[in-house]
Amino acid sequence: MDSNTLVPELDVESTGELKYSRTIADLPGPKGQPLIGNLLQMGGRQLHLTLAKWIREFGPIFRVTALGNPLVIVSDRTAVNHLLRERPDGFRRVRNLKTVMGELKIGGVFTAESEDWRKQRKLVMGGLNVEVVRNFYPTMVFMTERMLQRWKTAVADGKPVNLRRDLKALALDIIVGIAMGHDIDAVNDDNNQLQRNIDNLFQRLGSRATALIDYWRYFKLPVDRAADKSATEVEQAVEEFIRNTRERMKQQAHLQQKPANMLEAMIVASEDPESDFTDQELISNAILSVIGGEDTTSNSIAWMINLLAENPAAAAALTAEVDAVLGDAPLAHDWEMMKQFPYIEAAHNETQRLRSVAPFIGLASNADCVVSETFIPKDTGIFVATTGEGLDEAQFPQNELFQPERWIFEQKPQRDDDPTRKIFPFGGGARLCPGRFLALTEIKVVVSMIMRNFELELDTKAPPVEQIMNFFVGPSAVPVRLKLRA
Ligand code: HEM
Structure with a gap:
């Protein structure tokens, strides 16, 4: 099984078991406080910056906890791509958002x-x-x-x-x-x-x-x-x-x-x-x-x-x-x-890479599954970073600089080098x-x-x-x- 394969419940029935090498508890993540975990670090209007800092520190998949509930944050492009594509059957939007929006x-x-x-x-x-x-x-x-x-x-x-x-x-x-x-x-x-x-x-x-x-x-x-x-x-x-x-x-x-x-x-x-x-x-x-x-x-x-x-x-x-x-x-x-207007399009891509307006998509798993070799139980919260690998220096050198030229090519780049596949604005x-x-x-x-x-x-x-x-x-x-x- 490739390292980012997602196996929703339907596949579990046909294969009998999920293959994974770690559980959420094995993932790295920021230290929390007793009982409440990382809850207090995650409130307020700077949540996106906190999460971006943690992505730099803990890598493409890590976990946080809030009141004993784990939340997995994913920015690896293959995993993000698969998670987004497995909807609506494999993953749903977080219920809390539906309730909050519905109340208004x-x-x-x-x-x-x-x-x-x-x-x-x-x-x-x-x-x-x-x-x-x-x-x-x-x-x-x-x-x-x-x-x-x-x-x-x-x-x-x-x-x-x-x-x-x-x-x-x-x-x-x-x-x-x-x-x-x-x-x-x-x-x-x-x-x-x-x-x-x-x-x-x-x-x-x-x-x-x-x-x-x-x-x-x-x-x-x-x-x-x-x-x-x-x-x-x-x-x-x-x-x-x-x-x-x-x-x-x-x-x-x-x-x-x-x-x-x-x-x-x-x-x-x-x-x-x-x-x-x-x-x-x-x-x-x-x-x-x-x-x-x-x-x-x-x-x-x-x-x-x-x-x-x-x-x-x-x-x-x-x-x-x-x-x-x-x-x-x-x-x-x-x-x-x-x-x-190819240059305006390039400037827009570069703007979203550096200053994403919707940096995270909140999902929950509809069934037990595996993401990046990690076992994810049904109903686990997952935050998908739409900035993907955009803030990774290895993928976008001189990362902090605004360079629309990064998005302009004489010839379409190979799939793995194509920057449009690395972020998900x-x-x-x-x-x-x-x-x-x-x-x-x-x-x-x-x-x-x-x-x-x-x-x-x-x-x-x-x-x-x-x-x-x-x-x-x-x-x-x-x-x-x-x-x-x-
Ligand atoms: C630069 C501008 C915009 C950005 C960056 C943006 C970003 C996003 C993102 C990240 C999502 C979540 C997609 C997903 O779950 O995979 C989304 C969904 C959505 N957006 Fe936008 N959006 C923009 C403009 C707009 C505009 C102009 C409209 C309406 C006219 C709109 C209507 C929607 C709707 C209805 C959904 C929900 C789609 C679904 O759940 O099937 N957005 N947008």
């Missing part, structure tokens, strides 16, 4: 399992496929241009631009636009109620997902009551969007053939007599997409801007690519341009992120707009940028000034 009315495909997952996955994939993203593209460009105009005015008036805030608002406009078919213009309006509600949900999700004690199940603080209210209001808003969209689609029959956003595509799918998608599935997946698509994309762009500002040579190379593709245009109006297997095409399109449109129109000036006096985990990991700030290019 965030359901949908992310926390679904088995047949329910298969059904919802189909609905979501249909809503985020290339054709839908392409139909939505003019709206994405319109929203990005709106951002550009705001920045140009601010820079001309000598006013500061808060890039962290603005990138988040733009990502929210785009994801609400595609997932709910509604333009909230968060870029220009800080007081939109839907935006405030979504922010509330995110705040609670972030703090509950990393909380050591689930106090809110016993008593609710004002922030918890506010989050409950926000969850109900978001649900009601989406119900109304669905009603309005159905009405519009009745009047404009062409939308049935060419849905212009994810909500329309999901409505078309749900009206197919062969399907049995419910309105609740439409609502929960529209909400989930906003939660899954806002901070992931805006944090990725924010990290990339920080890294480009700190690395002028990479910024110059990226600007040269953008200028060559856009010519005189201020932004990428033409969909075909999306195929012409969008997960993998059948549950691979369904929003990655949308995210990459958005990243190209927004980053090319920024670099075509502005120079990045790093504010060297700003305090150091911290990596903050608020469900997803993002920078505490983007200390970069925009200067209009000549």
Whole structure:
């Protein structure tokens, strides 16, 4: 048996026994405290950094314990790949996450399992496929241009631009636009109620997902009551969007053939007599997409801007690519341009390697199995590091440096040397992120707009940028000034 073979229960029946050379107790790991183990070291907004430090110290597979329960952390690329691919049958998402998300009315495909997952996955994939993203593209460009105009005015008036805030608002406009078919213009309006509600949900999700004690199940603080209210209001808003969209689609029959956003595509799918998608599935997946698509994309762009500002040579190379593709245009109006940004794609890979926005995927084993020669009993928690081997000096020399060139090749590299097989920013297997095409399109449109129109000036006096985990990991700030290019 190869060293990373996973043998779920089905194979146990056919072979009779699992072959392994060690158990979880034999794995290395950080020293814990009596009874609680490593629990206190694992709470809070810096969990990802603690885990990254332990990966460097204890290697590609190690264990921690919390209140007597073992948790296995895996970053070896073959093992990660196999673990992700053995879903949904071999491994599920951790139940705690499903409960925490469910309490905030965030359901949908992310926390679904088995047949329910298969059904919802189909609905979501249909809503985020290339054709839908392409139909939505003019709206994405319109929203990005709106951002550009705001920045140009601010820079001309000598006013500061808060890039962290603005990138988040733009990502929210785009994801609400595609997932709910509604333009909230968060870029220009800080007081939109839907935006405030979504922010509330995110705040609670972030703090509950990393909380050591689930106090809110016993008593609710004002922030918890506010989050409950926000969850109900978001649900009601989406119900109304669905009603309005159905009405519009009745009047404009062409939308049935060419849905212009994810909500329309999901409505078309749900009206197919062969399907049995419910309105609740439409609502929960529209909400989930906003939660899954806002901070992931805006944090990725924010990290990339920080890294480009700190690395002028990479910024110059990226600007040269953008200028060559856009010519005189201020932004990428033409969909075909999306195929012409290999350097932006490389910069994105390098950004995810150094500053992953979703650094871990929490799984639990559905059956006894073997991972990297280690016996893993049924129901064991496993954290898969999406950074894979990205922080391994042997795999990525001069590891700490931001070098997009690492991802650019004259010829496709051999399988073992291919860096794209060493990290997993969008997960993998059948549950691979369904929003990655949308995210990459958005990243190209927004980053090319920024670099075509502005120079990045790093504010060297700003305090150091911290990596903050608020469900997803993002920078505490983007200390970069925009200067209009000549
Ligand atoms: C740079 C941006 C993004 C990153 C880094 C990212 C990352 C991830 C990761 C790591 C997963 C877990 C995959 C797995 O379990 O193997 C995931 C799942 C998911 N993402 Fe994304 N994501 C991004 C953007 C988006 C966007 C824009 C959307 C929505 C429109 C989205 C919707 C989802 C959904 C629905 C799932 C659950 C899939 C399932 O369980 O079948 N993501 N994403």
